[in-house]
Amino acid sequence: MAPMSASAGGSRPFLNRRLAAFGTTIFAEMSALATATGSINLGQGFPDTDGPAEIAEAAARAIRDGRGNQYPPGPGVPELRRAVAAHQERFYGLSYDPDTEVLVTAGATEAIAAALLALLEPGDEVIALEPFYDSYAACIAMAGATRVPVTLRPRDGAFALDLDELRAAVTPRTRLLLLNTPHNPTGTVLGAAELAAVAELAVERDLLVVTDEVYEHLVFAGAHIPLASLPGMRERTVTISSAGKTFSFTGWKVGWVTAPPALVSAVRSAKQFLTYVSSGPFQYAVAEALALPDSYFAAFREGLRARRDLLAAGLEAAGFEVFLPAGTYFVTTDIAPLGESDGIAFCRSLPERCGVVAIPNAVFYDDKEAGRTHVRWAFCKRVDVLEEAVARLGRLAR
Ligand SMILES: Cc1ncc(COP(=O)(O)O)c(C=O)c1O
Secondary structure, eight states: OOOOOTTTTTTSOSSOTTTGGGSSOHHHHHHHHHHHHTOEEOSSOOOSSOOOHHHHHHHHHHHHTTSSSSOOOTTOOHHHHHHHHHHHHHHHOOOOOTTTSEEEESHHHHHHHHHHHHHOOTTOEEEEEESOOHHHHHHHHHTTOEEEEEEOEEETTEEEOOHHHHHHHOOTTEEEEEEESSOTTTOOOOOHHHHHHHHHHHHHTTOEEEEEOTTTTOBSSSOOOOGGGSTTTGGGEEEEEEHHHHTTOTTTOOEEEEOOHHHHHHHHHHHTTTTSSOOHHHHHHHHHHHTSOHHHHHHHHHHHHHHHHHHHHHHHHTTOEEEOOSBSSEEEEEOGGGTOOOHHHHHHHHHHHHSEEOEEGGGGOSSGGGGTTEEEEEOOSOHHHHHHHHHHHHHHHO
């Protein structure tokens, strides 16, 4: 067969127009820069230490015992579906039927994609809190829908949701609210009053809600409240979470959806044609992880709180304005006090200047101006790595 030429398919670009704007991500560029310059990579949000050894051993045991080595059941292995339901009951008092109301996915990423592909028609509008996790915009685009950002804005040292702005963003074409709490990249955790207002709006305008709660166990101030626990919300909410963040096994890609049967069934219809199934043996291991004692979850949170405080103090000493996150393992800073005005240029120069990589928040915005001077740092790294990063960043202050 002749090799495919660059003009195969005529002059039309290979990448379709829905995805044309999503060609390359800043994460790839920044991680390559980190490698090329030997920099400390505080850009991408993955831990540099694996999760509990007994959970890794549970995965190895599952492989050796022949559990999950062949296609697992489409909805996920029953052990994991039961463990997810038990987790929702144990932490939030939410009751889900493991057989009809839980769906296992290839990480939260597939859950988000499947939910949006299943629930949206071309032309629907989706309201998402900006800055948003990068897959949201791409998945909304793949579904042929339109994203309507509502921008979280700095207020009193944190990023706040303006409820009037949210209300004003709803139109007759709005089908779905896509929420993320605790919120990446700002670290905002939506509180009881905000969630009540969101719930009231969703009920009043009869909207579906997809909530991404992958950082549910990383809340340092207040508590994580699943939107599905509010009045009128269970029946309209698709709740998404994943094992990657909570158990520090981001490569296993085990996620899940909890929702009423008709919503789960819709999401499963899309999911079955994306991966069909995934991560067989890891599903058994994550079932064991979800049943770890409360002490695991507390130690995980407190370990990250200490690392948050270490990095935040170092960033402040280096001259940044720091927005101390109430949740997640990211801290957002403003570079304006350093006399800088462009986060993208700043992040491109940072590896050369002091051997550290960070992510410019502008990439998470439609309204680039709103995030122009904001930069995100991940603190899910070893203490000695963070200490070295802080020492290097100290050069900026001099
Ligand atoms: C807000 C948010 N949602 C989803 C994901 C992806 O989760 P998973 O690795 O389980 O696909 C991430 C990962 O960074 C995230 O930050």
